[in-house]
Amino acid sequence: MIEGMVIAGIATGANDGYIYVRAEYPKAVARLTLAIEQATELGLLGDNILGTNFSFKMHINRGAGAFVCGEGSALTASIEGKRGMPRTKPPRTVEHGLFDKPTVLNNVETYANVSTIINKGSEWFKKIGTENSTGTKTFALTGNIQNAGLIEVPMGTTLREVIFDIGGGVRDGGEFKAVQIGGPSGGCLTEEHFDLPLDFDSLSKVGAIIGSGGLVVMDQKTCMVEVARFFMDFTQKESCGKCVPCREGTKRMLEILNRIVDGKGEDGDIELLKELGEAISKTALCGLGKTAAGPVLSTIKYFENEYKAHIYDKKCPAGACQKLKTITIDPELCKGCSKCARNCPVNAIKGEIKKPFVIDQKLCIKCGACLSNCPFKAIKEM
Amino acid sequence: MSEYMIIDGIKAEINGEKNILELARKVGIEIPAFCYDPELSIYGACRMCMFEDERGRLEASCSTPPRAGMVIKTNTAKLRKYRKMILELLLANHCRDCTTCHMSGKCRLQEFAYKFNIEGVRFPNNACQLSPDHSSYCILRDPGKCILCGKCVRMCNEIQSVGAIDYAFRGSKMKIATAFDGDIANSPCVGCGQCAAVCPTGAITIRDDADLVWKALGNPEVEVSVQVAPAVRVGLGTEFGFEEGTNVMGKLVTALKEMGFDKVYDTNIGADLTIMEESNELIHRIKKGGKLPMFTSCCPAWIRFAEDKYPDLLDNISTCKSPMQMLAATVKATYKGEKKHVHVAIMPCSAKKDEAKRAKFNGDVDYVLSAQEVVRMIREHGIHFKYLEESLPDVPFKEYTGASVIFGASGGVMEAALRTAVETITGQKLGNVEFSEVRGMQGVKEAEYAVGDLNVKVAVVSGLKNATEICNKVRSGECDYQFIEIMSCPGGCVNGGGQPFVDAFKRSDMDYKGMRASGLYKTDANMSARKSHENSAISALYDNFFGEVGGHKAHELLHTHYEPKNK
Numbered sequence: 001m002i003e004g005m006v007i008a009g010i011a012t013g014a015n016d017g018y019i020y021v022r023a024e025y026p027k028a029v030a031r032l033t034l035a036i037e038q039a040t041e042l043g044l045l046g047d048n049i050l051g052t053n054f055s056f057k058m059h060i061n062r063g064a065g066a067f068v069c070g071e072g073s074a075l076t077a078s079i080e081g082k083r084g085m086p087r088t089k090p091p092r093t094v095e096h097g098l099f100d101k102p103t104v105l106n107n108v109e110t111y112a113n114v115s116t117i118i119n120k121g122s123e124w125f126k127k128i129g130t131e132n133s134t135g136t137k138t139f140a141l142t143g144n145i146q147n148a149g150l151i152e153v154p155m156g157t158t159l160r161e162v163i164f165d166i167g168g169g170v171r172d173g174g175e176f177k178a179v180q181i182g183g184p185s186g187g188c189l190t191e192e193h194f195d196l197p198l199d200f201d202s203l204s205k206v207g208a209i210i211g212s213g214g215l216v217v218m219d220q221k222t223c224m225v226e227v228a229r230f231f232m233d234f235t236q237k238e239s240c241g242k243c244v245p246c247r248e249g250t251k252r253m254l255e256i257l258n259r260i261v262d263g264k265g266e267d268g269d270i271e272l273l274k275e276l277g278e279a280i281s282k283t284a285l286c287g288l289g290k291t292a293a294g295p296v297l298s299t300i301k302y303f304e305n306e307y308k309a310h311i312y313d314k315k316c317p318a319g320a321c322q323k324l325k326t327i328t329i330d331p332e333l334c335k336g337c338s339k340c341a342r343n344c345p346v347n348a349i350k351g352e353i354k355k356p357f358v359i360d361q362k363l364c365i366k367c368g369a370c371l372s373n374c375p376f377k378a379i380k381e382m
Numbered sequence: 383m384s385e386y387m388i389i390d391g392i393k394a395e396i397n398g399e400k401n402i403l404e405l406a407r408k409v410g411i412e413i414p415a416f417c418y419d420p421e422l423s424i425y426g427a428c429r430m431c432m433f434e435d436e437r438g439r440l441e442a443s444c445s446t447p448p449r450a451g452m453v454i455k456t457n458t459a460k461l462r463k464y465r466k467m468i469l470e471l472l473l474a475n476h477c478r479d480c481t482t483c484h485m486s487g488k489c490r491l492q493e494f495a496y497k498f499n500i501e502g503v504r505f506p507n508n509a510c511q512l513s514p515d516h517s518s519y520c521i522l523r524d525p526g527k528c529i530l531c532g533k534c535v536r537m538c539n540e541i542q543s544v545g546a547i548d549y550a551f552r553g554s555k556m557k558i559a560t561a562f563d564g565d566i567a568n569s570p571c572v573g574c575g576q577c578a579a580v581c582p583t584g585a586i587t588i589r590d591d592a593d594l595v596w597k598a599l600g601n602p603e604v605e606v607s608v609q610v611a612p613a614v615r616v617g618l619g620t621e622f623g624f625e626e627g628t629n630v631m632g633k634l635v636t637a638l639k640e641m642g643f644d645k646v647y648d649t650n651i652g653a654d655l656t657i658m659e660e661s662n663e664l665i666h667r668i669k670k671g672g673k674l675p676m677f678t679s680c681c682p683a684w685i686r687f688a689e690d691k692y693p694d695l696l697d698n699i700s701t702c703k704s705p706m707q708m709l710a711a712t713v714k715a716t717y718k719g720e721k722k723h724v725h726v727a728i729m730p731c732s733a734k735k736d737e738a739k740r741a742k743f744n745g746d747v748d749y750v751l752s753a754q755e756v757v758r759m760i761r762e763h764g765i766h767f768k769y770l771e772e773s774l775p776d777v778p779f780k781e782y783t784g785a786s787v788i789f790g791a792s793g794g795v796m797e798a799a800l801r802t803a804v805e806t807i808t809g810q811k812l813g814n815v816e817f818s819e820v821r822g823m824q825g826v827k828e829a830e831y832a833v834g835d836l837n838v839k840v841a842v843v844s845g846l847k848n849a850t851e852i853c854n855k856v857r858s859g860e861c862d863y864q865f866i867e868i869m870s871c872p873g874g875c876v877n878g879g880g881q882p883f884v885d886a887f888k889r890s891d892m893d894y895k896g897m898r899a900s901g902l903y904k905t906d907a908n909m910s911a912r913k914s915h916e917n918s919a920i921s922a923l924y925d926n927f928f929g930e931v932g933g934h935k936a937h938e939l940l941h942t943h944y945e946p947k948n949k
Contacts, residue, residue, distance in 0.1 A: 087424075237552065240556070242427045243426070244529075245429055247530070247554055249471055279467040285442075
């Protein structure tokens, strides 16, 4: 990466390079610092590199962990000491970037590829991957997967190869449900996409993105509404708050998702989520907002029935949403000891001693206190 | 060859317009926007001003430069749908107590909600529960009304370089806040009110003290006198159907009398007094080697600004009180009545409310009303302002000169002071009393005059960002002015924070500041006495009350001193 940045410096006439890295990644910061020190000692960085009259200095800027600072203009603002907030474009960062100077701004992976491409030639590089997505791509494979970790595969590798050949399939013998691709604002892919090549064009056709290269594998026990809610909670907190659709729209989407997983979903919620999602995607100022609704829209697309089950039947098909669980006492197994009733914080359990007890579902808050206290395993959660 | 683009089927010639929104307005198409203001930097946050191109892509018109051959539409089904959603989202997070809001009828959000036929809001609303900040004497902040368009932040930082407010927190928790989210009264805020002047909703408004004044007016035990500042008379006419910049002082005097003010005085007398003292001080400083350059002291927001940011330059500021405080001190000191005396000042300014509370001024001004409040009071009283007879202010504070009435425009104090200083130094009558070099709405004006054997170099500055630049030059010794006029509000008091609210589009469409200023210059040109020292009422005041200009009594009542702000 450092070599790639130096080459970019030579190509554009820049003499300073900045690495923007989260302060919460101390190991990365330590390694980068060491690498820069070593490169400087070897005369590969600093003044008059390798005896030429080209000088290049590298700076590490530690960000305070704002997701939106991955957006170019927010990133440059943050390095300048300003609020990490995207601005309107044009001008783009290649015209007015860091300290108002033309700036070459790229991801780590892009710079890391530069020296290999120069050494081995572009023809060699183009042989890897697909026609329009050349080279390799790193993914962070995680979730309910046997072999989690960072992987690098040629562009166009199928999801099946990644999940089963490399990842070793779903963890603990579970059944595959979906994979979330592209980070917190990426979309979900399902079984029907197993043979989809992971490249820019193919993914864009199914409404997904490569994005940050995150691949989160989910099994049948994962609730897709909860997944959407989780990511919306993240993007809402990470929104800079500048533009109306992202600031207010994601807040309202989260509000709706919260009430759905709490069993308070209403008729029309799915439509309202879609309406909000579309408006935010089309009108938001930056990439964060434009993609914020991705997880919600794609889970609605592929798992609308799960949403409907939450809203109309007040059930979570994956059995993951605590507030939608039904806790019942099996009258066959209940000995009527009253321990559950005594442990219930809301007095939802009633009955006569030595006769089966009953849970009043209207009062039950699904806390599970009865479950853990029953000596006869008579209480079931569904 | 001319370049064109097509907007809603209309061929629009591109003539260096910075963005499509401006070009569209030139061909008569109003694209809705909350956060756009041509005087401020582009923010691009409200997303109301989006347009659709031929390929169905949406872009914000405020931040897209026009390009030859572009074909766009500004009002499609898609755009309407998204605009309505944006409005619904804003309304859901807005304290909609419109009937008790000062901005009702002038609020951009209310206007758009009506125009776009928003019939309901599908989201819960807790905005009215956010606590307002009423700590300042000048402005009130209500976060529940804020739509985060960022105009106030840009005004405070870009135009005024005060930096009292900025964005804080992220996502839906984002808000406009002072440093460490404290009260605005404990921030570097100077009270200029320019934030309120650009706020499209009721999130920042000028404090309203009308009830206190009504109470005094209704009390038979109290005599209530009032003074009216020069800029007010050309500022509030539009609220009653007059053309921008019309001098409506005569009708205002009648209205104030109808409302129950016992005496109506003209702040212009205070302005003439200021010139007597200030030009005397200037000549003294020049001839006796005093601290130069001398800065004017009429503007209370500038004084606050200097006390906070330029404590080392406080000795450069004229010790003269402002015209408001000079007249108030004189009115109070010469009051011979039996009743308790309450003195009210009607100002184009929000910072004057804070000035009146300064301990050094002994409460000479009991209440300051902004022009906005007076407009409301006139309406509340049921006065048909437009059809009022004109009347004159009361003796002994009614006779003024043309020099004083131009105080309301940037450069006016300078010109008035020059008229008197030049004649005093040379002992000869000026042929032409107009110093046109210091007129106009530019933020920085410079001029040099040969006065007798002196060479007087002056600067006139309005807007505190411009003031910062000139103060830095004074500090570093880069400039050699003798006299500098500073007004906080761009264009001077005609554009004061207390003047009636001017809609964002009107602000860019017409030179309302220039029109108000020319209303004052017109009044000046029609006066027979155009120099403060030719005011016979002022001569009588010195003869019968103050004694000498710059003398002991004058110093006691008409001068003050400044202290660095406690850090």
